[in-house]
Amino acid sequence: MRDTPPDRLAVDxxxxxxxxxxxxxxxxxxxxxxxxxxxxxxxxxxxxxxxQVGKSLDRRGQPMTMKIKGRVEPYFKTAPAA
Known part of the structure; x- marks a missing residue:
């Protein structure tokens, strides 16, 4: 596995x-x-x-979200598995 997180990642x-x-x-x-x-x-x-915006859900049951622009720096919290 690579040492840098992916450029784009989603929890869903x-x-x-x-x-x-x-x-x-x-x-x-x-x-x-x-x-x-x-x-x-x-x-x-x-x-x-x-x-996520509050606890609101859309009509499909997914959380309502809001997009915010700025500088994004992802990182891995743990070391890679050997």
Whole structure:
């Protein structure tokens, strides 16, 4: 497995950007220099994160999200497995 997190990652298993191996390893996100733990999806190359808005759900039962633009710095929380 590579030592850098993917350019784009989503928590939702239905998304094409979902990577279970990376999520199991633990991915942290620093957004504009601040640690964020409520990120649903991020894109480093496009410079945005998607975060949940309250406890509201859309008509499909997924959390309502909001896209915020800024500097995204993902990192792995644990070392790679040998």
């Amino acid at each position: 298993p239905g998304s094409r950007f979902h990577d279970q191996a990376a999520l199991e390893r633990g991915v942290g996100v620093r957004f504009n220099g601040t640690e964020r733990d409520n990120v649903e999806e991020y894109s480093v190359s496009e410079g945005w994160i998607r975060v």
